[in-house]
Amino acid sequence: MTRTHARGRHRLALATTLLGLLIAAGCDAPAGGGVSGTPTGRATSGTPGTGPTTPSPSGSASALPAVTHVFVINIENNDYDATWGTTSRAPYLARTLRSQGVMLENYYGTAHNSQPNYVAQISGQGPNPQMQGDCKTYSTFVQTGTSSLGQVVGEGCVFPASVPHLPGQLQAKGLTWKGYMEDMGTPCRHPAIDTTDTMQ
Numbered sequence: 533m534t535r536t537h538a539r540g541r542h543r544l545a546l547a548t549t550l551l552g553l554l555i556a557a558g559c560d561a562p563a564g565g566g567v568s569g570t571p572t573g574r575a576t577s578g579t580p581g582t583g584p585t586t587p588s589p590s591g592s593a594s595a596l597p598a599v600t601h602v603f604v605i606n607i608e609n610n611d612y613d614a615t616w617g618t619t620s621r622a623p624y625l626a627r628t629l630r631s632q633g634v635m636l637e638n639y640y641g642t643a644h645n646s647q648p649n650y651v652a653q654i655s656g657q658g659p660n661p662q663m664q665g666d667c668k669t670y671s672t673f674v675q676t677g678t679s680s681l682g683q684v685v686g687e688g689c690v691f692p693a694s695v696p697h698l699p700g701q702l703q704a705k706g707l708t709w710k711g712y713m714e715d716m717g718t719p720c721r722h723p724a725i726d727t728t729d730t731m732q
Contacts, residue, residue, distance in 0.1 A: 569672050577615040606653075608646060612637075647689070670723040690725060 557582075615646050616635070620626035642652040645666040646660030662671060673688030684695055702709050723729045 539599055542688050593601075606650075654699070655691070655695055657683055657691065657695065660685075662687055662689055669726065671726055 614620060615622065616626050616630065618626075633658040641649045643649055643664055645664065647666045648663035651657050651663060652659070662669070667689035671688045672691060673686055673691045674686070675684045675686040675692070677685040679685055684691065699709050721731060723731060
């Protein structure tokens with residue numbers, strides 16, 4: 533996700549939006565698997581499982597094959613034009629790949645800092661004030677209610693295991709997932725619960 537944009541808003545490609553869904557919960561979550569913290573790292577992690585495949589309906593010449601792999605990539609800290617524009621320093625991404633697919637442009641971040649955007653991608657949870665501040669303390673989430681949309685309401689950064697998230701839904705269907713986080717250093721590192729996050 534981008535932190536800034538010339539028009540004062542975040543614009544994301546569809547692939548950018550979906551990757552956070554796969555990488556944000558790439559590490560073991562505290563308290564039994566809830567959504568937590570900022571995914572910052574290059575380690576890989578995932579949950580083993582057997583991914584079922586669904587054959588295309590027989591007799592249908594126009595049927596598309598089943599989707600068996602989805603790759604999502606988060607591109608962060610550059611505005612839309614720097615990443616996707618004609619002067620992008622990533623021509624393979626901005627021109628070659630873009631010409632082979634469909635660019636979906638009207639995607640927006642839910643918050644200014646990275647952490648709440650990652651949590652939103654992986655769980656659909658909106659930001660609270662601590663998340664808006666990029667969760668400088670790896671604090672336990674204290675729930676005070678539930679919104680009409682099913683989001684938990686409260687304050688904190690490490691959500692309870694009861695909060696649904698995409699990896700859990702994939703696991704429940706027997707599908708596998710994996711996250712690759714650049715610059716993490718060691719697999720699934722995070723501070724101790726309710727301590728200052730010195731790893732940002």
